[in-house]
Amino acid sequence: MDDFLLYLTNGLLLGVIYALSALGVSLIVGIMNVINFAHGELYVLAGYFSALFAHALGLPIPVAMALAVGLVFVFGLLIERTLIQPTYGNDMYSLIITFILSIVLQNAYLFIFGPYPQKPPNWVTGSTHLFGLFYYGNQRLASFLAGAAVIALLFLLIKKTWFGKMVRAVAQDREMASMVGVNSTRVNMLSFALGCALAAAAGVILAPIFPVNPTASVGISLTAFVVVVLGGMGSLEGCVVGGILLGVVQNLGAAYVSSGYKHFFGFLILVLVLTVRPSGLFGRKEI
Amino acid sequence: MPRSLVWLLSLGLFGVLAVLPLVAGDYWLHTAILCLFYVMMAASWNLLAGYTGQVSFSHAAFAGIGAYVSGMCAIYFHLPPLLGALVGMAVAAVLGLLLGVLCIRMGGIYLSLTTLAFSEMLRIVIDNEYEITRGTMGLSVPFVLPFYSKAWAFYLMGAVTLGLLYVIHRIIRSDLGTAFRAVQNDETAAASLGIHVVKIRVAAFVISSTMAGLAGALYGHYHQLITPEILSLNLMFLVLAMTIIGGLGTFAGPVVGAVFLEVLSEYIRIYGEFHVLIFGLVALFISRFAPEGLVGLWRKRFPTLDAQR
Amino acid sequence: MAFLDVQHVTKRFGGLTAVADVSFQMEQGEIVGLIGPNGAGKTTLFNLIAGTFPFDEGRIVFDGEPLNGLKPYHVCRRGIARTFQITRPFLEMTCYENVVVGFIGRDGFTGETPERRRRAEEILKLVGLDEFLHTQARHLNLINKKKLEIARALATRPKLILLDEVLGGLNTGEMVQALDLIRAIRDRFGVTVLWIEHVMGALMQVVERLLVLDGGRLICQGDPQTVVRDPRVIEAYLGEADD
Numbered sequence: 001m002d003d004f005l006l007y008l009t010n011g012l013l014l015g016v017i018y019a020l021s022a023l024g025v026s027l028i029v030g031i032m033n034v035i036n037f038a039h040g041e042l043y044v045l046a047g048y049f050s051a052l053f054a055h056a057l058g059l060p061i062p063v064a065m066a067l068a069v070g071l072v073f074v075f076g077l078l079i080e081r082t083l084i085q086p087t088y089g090n091d092m093y094s095l096i097i098t099f100i101l102s103i104v105l106q107n108a109y110l111f112i113f114g115p116y117p118q119k120p121p122n123w124v125t126g127s128t129h130l131f132g133l134f135y136y137g138n139q140r141l142a143s144f145l146a147g148a149a150v151i152a153l154l155f156l157l158i159k160k161t162w163f164g165k166m167v168r169a170v171a172q173d174r175e176m177a178s179m180v181g182v183n184s185t186r187v188n189m190l191s192f193a194l195g196c197a198l199a200a201a202a203g204v205i206l207a208p209i210f211p212v213n214p215t216a217s218v219g220i221s222l223t224a225f226v227v228v229v230l231g232g233m234g235s236l237e238g239c240v241v242g243g244i245l246l247g248v249v250q251n252l253g254a255a256y257v258s259s260g261y262k263h264f265f266g267f268l269i270l271v272l273v274l275t276v277r278p279s280g281l282f283g284r285k286e287i
Numbered sequence: 288m289p290r291s292l293v294w295l296l297s298l299g300l301f302g303v304l305a306v307l308p309l310v311a312g313d314y315w316l317h318t319a320i321l322c323l324f325y326v327m328m329a330a331s332w333n334l335l336a337g338y339t340g341q342v343s344f345s346h347a348a349f350a351g352i353g354a355y356v357s358g359m360c361a362i363y364f365h366l367p368p369l370l371g372a373l374v375g376m377a378v379a380a381v382l383g384l385l386l387g388v389l390c391i392r393m394g395g396i397y398l399s400l401t402t403l404a405f406s407e408m409l410r411i412v413i414d415n416e417y418e419i420t421r422g423t424m425g426l427s428v429p430f431v432l433p434f435y436s437k438a439w440a441f442y443l444m445g446a447v448t449l450g451l452l453y454v455i456h457r458i459i460r461s462d463l464g465t466a467f468r469a470v471q472n473d474e475t476a477a478a479s480l481g482i483h484v485v486k487i488r489v490a491a492f493v494i495s496s497t498m499a500g501l502a503g504a505l506y507g508h509y510h511q512l513i514t515p516e517i518l519s520l521n522l523m524f525l526v527l528a529m530t531i532i533g534g535l536g537t538f539a540g541p542v543v544g545a546v547f548l549e550v551l552s553e554y555i556r557i558y559g560e561f562h563v564l565i566f567g568l569v570a571l572f573i574s575r576f577a578p579e580g581l582v583g584l585w586r587k588r589f590p591t592l593d594a595q596r
Numbered sequence: 597m598a599f600l601d602v603q604h605v606t607k608r609f610g611g612l613t614a615v616a617d618v619s620f621q622m623e624q625g626e627i628v629g630l631i632g633p634n635g636a637g638k639t640t641l642f643n644l645i646a647g648t649f650p651f652d653e654g655r656i657v658f659d660g661e662p663l664n665g666l667k668p669y670h671v672c673r674r675g676i677a678r679t680f681q682i683t684r685p686f687l688e689m690t691c692y693e694n695v696v697v698g699f700i701g702r703d704g705f706t707g708e709t710p711e712r713r714r715r716a717e718e719i720l721k722l723v724g725l726d727e728f729l730h731t732q733a734r735h736l737n738l739i740n741k742k743k744l745e746i747a748r749a750l751a752t753r754p755k756l757i758l759l760d761e762v763l764g765g766l767n768t769g770e771m772v773q774a775l776d777l778i779r780a781i782r783d784r785f786g787v788t789v790l791w792i793e794h795v796m797g798a799l800m801q802v803v804e805r806l807l808v809l810d811g812g813r814l815i816c817q818g819d820p821q822t823v824v825r826d827p828r829v830i831e832a833y834l835g836e837a838d839d
Contacts (some may be wrong), residue, residue, distance in 0.1 A: 029396070033396070035399065035400070037398050080308055082570070082575070083575060086575065091396060092336075092340055092341075092342050092395070093574070093578070095342050095396065095399055096342060096527065096531065097571065097574055097575070098572060099344075099524070099527065100524070100527070100528065100531070100570045100574060101566055101567075101571060103520075103521075103524045103528075103563065103567045104564060104567035104568055104571055107561065107564035107567060108564055109560060109561045110561075110564075111564060173403050195400070218520065222403065222404070222407055225400050225403065225404070226404070229397075229400060233396070261411060261415060263407070264408055264411045264412070265412060267404040267407055267408040267411075268408065270400070270401070270404045271389070271401060271404055271405065271408075274389065274390055274393065274397060274400075274401050275389055325801075367600060374718075381722060433685065459707070462696070462700045462705040462706065462708075463705055465689075465693055465697060465700060466697065466700055466705075467694055468686065468688065468689055469686050469689065469697040469700075471688075472686035472688055472689060472690070473684045473686055473687075475648075475668075475680075475684065475687070476680070476684045476686065477686075477701070478668040478669045478672075479646060479668050479669075479672060479677070479678050479680075479749075480669075480672055480677070480697050480698045480700075480701040480702075480749070480751075480752055481669050481673045481698070481700075481701025481702050481752050482669055482700065482701045482747060483669045483670035483699065484669070569676065
């Protein structure tokens with residue numbers, strides 16, 4: 001029973017993390033109908049940056065993290081402007097381009113950062129005795145809290161601010177939004193970059209726990225896609241619920257079936273969802 | 288292109304293929320065989336992506352299915368490799384049909400994501416079922432022919448490749464090919480004209496997957512070692528990059544792209560594993576600035592040759 | 597039994613009733629106009645007949661058989677073809693190939709036969725596209741794109757054709773061509789025509805009967821001259837700023 005609770009806690013914590021790293025994909029799909037295959041690579045890039053800034057430049061950890069996220073945001077703007085904008089209206093081409101970009105980035109990381117995992121310093125040390133049952137690493141708890149905070153901030157941004165209103169308008173009806181004066185090209189650029197920054201946020205928050213290496217990105221992207229489909233394309237709420245669900249299922253599955261099959265369950269969920277309810281848990285109703 | 292030129296080119300190509308094993312050393316013969324494998328993979332992926340607009344990420348996975356099924360037939364049931372390859376092809380066809388029916392209704396992005404998930408699931412299963420598949424160690428399988436000869440393996444692969452290209456060419460020029468393009472251009476309009484869009488899409492997916500299964504099976508038996516690397520995203524990327532660089536949606540594109548990239552990779556191999564990075568950058572550049580690839584550039588440069596088409 | 601019998605058809609999108617309890621009949625060989633202000637549900641009604649969406653209530657019987665629940669490709673094979681308000685030819689294909697798609701959809705994969713080739717050329721000549729046989733559709737101007745859509749629809753050997761705003765965006769000369777073409781569709785091919793149009797003057801020259809939709813309801817039908825004088829129709833149109 002203690003074991004079960006441990007796996008469940010692990011799953012919940014990981015679930016928030018999954019939700020965090022999938023939000024960027026979900027945001028971009030919802031607004032632009034573009035799947036960003038290079039999502040995981042941006043996560044990894046931010047992980048590298050934060051490690052580099054903290055270790056090599058000796059910057060304080062929060063500054064290193066903020067700088068890393070900021071740089072990836074700018075990188076996202078550049079990607080949108082140079083690669084995604086010319087593909088508007090052709091979803092297939094944006095898919096192909098971001099897929100190629102992901103391979104390019106993976107190999108560039110190998111070239112620049114080398115094959116070995118890198119890790120920014122921990123924010124905190126030690127562990128906490130949870131529920132009087134087991135010890136849990138403080139860094140994991142801190143990352144969990146930071147992840148939850150980022151998710152909360154994103155929801156505030158989308159639901160409460162002017163920017164959020166514009167984004168939702170474009171996501172709902174691009175034509176109408178541009179008729180009432182929303183510059184949808186600029187909204188696209190900003191939301192794509194914001195999606196990238198979310199990947200980066202996940203990267204800097206998680207890199208202390210899961211060190212980054214050039215191919216770590218593949219698993220991150222795939223997990224994010226599973227979460228997005230599970231929650232329903234473009235639904236941010238669905239993304240959170242889907243992330244937590246996936247985290248729990250994966251951890252219980254890995255514990256009670258076989259750890260080698262940990263990721264298998266995620267893909268199985270994805271295929272099942274697509275068969276039974278393609279719109280996902282919180283999918284938008286189609287007109 | 289004028290018909291006579293086509294014949295002349297084909298004749299020349301045949302000639303080159305026929306004498307290549309006599310003049311090329313072992314190393315280049317091996318490269319040529321790899322080229323043939325990539326040509327089969329890229330041409331069949333192009334039939335799906337370039338002519339029906341469906342970006343599948345499971346093409347390498349279907350090659351893996353062909354290779355593993357055929358290899359296991361040889362090891363566990365002692366089937367001759369060529370017969371095993373047919374079984375591998377059949378299994379790829381059936382799985383392609385199942386996967387196609389499952390995800391093509393939803394189209395677009397969903398197909399890409401489902402095929403990606405499918406290929407990763409398959410890779411996990413193969414990695415983990417060590418007793419049967421030998422996991423990452425790889426499965427040792429018999430040579431494609433009863434006797435070992437690179438030259439004959441080349442002739443065999445060459446014949447199959449030409450056969451496959453012929454079939455693809457026939458499909459493109461047939462009513463089925465016209466339906467493919469109609470569905471790619473505008474599925475709503477196609478449906479309004481009586482085209483069963485889902486059936487056409489699934490047909491393309493099954494045909495393309497079956498061809499990948501055949502290519503994978505032959506490649507596995509040539510290589511004599513099948514590893515999960517064959518269904519990795521790396522191979523998928525190579526196939527995609529070859530098609531894009533050669534020219535998505537053109538018949539010659541994937542052939543040109545496959546030969547070009549494979550030969551290029553032999554030349555830049557000395558720079559280590561970074562040839563993938565270079566391919567990626569080239570593919571990115573081409574997909575951004577010349578979406579019709581090398582073949583498209585050629586046509587722009589020499590428009591008259593194609594005017595009579 | 598009527599050729600096309602639409603009985604109490606209703607379609608709701610969420611809270612909005614786009615088509616409400618619409619009933620009408622058409623006889624074989626008629627040319628019927630379907631008019632109404634913007635947002636009256638005309639194109640939705642077309643989409644219901646063509647099977648693009650299922651309808652919530654009612655029944656549509658065509659040529660003696662119900663169309664309920666059929667998908668667009670199936671409806672087409674029953675003999676109903678359509679054009680689109682915003683033209684959607686297969687842009688990367690030639691005019692000839694565009695028409696061939698219609699043959700394939702109706703007859704299956706027969707392969708290129710001399711007979712099919714002759715008929716494709718005949719249809720393209722009838723609509724006046726014979727000189728663009730091997731031109732890609734994306735190079736055509738608007739009137740020719742519209743003609744190509746009609747040609748493509750005729751290739752499916754329809755008994756009924758649904759035309760959605762053929763005249764919009766055409767100049768006077770082009771309109772005359774289009775009207776001749778629509779008459780020819782009926783007279784040469786014996787195809788029944790149901791036609792949505794905003795350009796009333798031109799419509800009145802051709803149609804034998806008018807149906808008027810407003811707010812999803814069929815408010816009036818009958819012979820064109822009577823219909824346009826009907827107070828309900830006048831009110832429906834006066835309520836609208838443009839047109």
